[in-house]
Amino acid sequence: MATDAFDADASRAARESAIATVDDAASEEWKEAAVAAVKYVCERRSQFTTDAVWFILDRAAIEAPNEPRAMGAVMRHAVSEGWCVVTDQTRKSVRVACHRRPLQVWKSLIAAGCCAPTKDSA
DSSP states (O other): OOOSSOOHHHHHHHHHHHHHHHHHHSOHHHHHHHHHHHHHHHHHOSEEOHHHHHHHHHHTTOOOOSSTTHHHHHHHHHHHTTSEEEEEEEEEOOOGGGTTOEEEEEEESSSTTOSOOOTTTO
16 A cells, blocks of 8 residues: 655655745744844854743743744744754753753854854954
């Protein structure tokens, strides 16, 4: 019995569609605040998880979107801006809503002292 449940191309397309859907559903205000929070974290930490971003949004009383997976689109934006890259490491979340699930660790590319000096800065 053949199945279409295992197809890398279809899987990628489904991922892209889901990211676009949750991004479209999040408010512009939330997205702006989340992007600013990611940049803030990237400027201050050499490595982090999205727990740090959610912490900042929580402390600023920014209401979470109905679909928290919208953070995925925000992190893609941060990567496209050159602020961070994903690593192959994970850490368990401390957010109660996440039930200690593993989160990806991100590496900042803009934190002070995070990167090797360039020829011009040496």
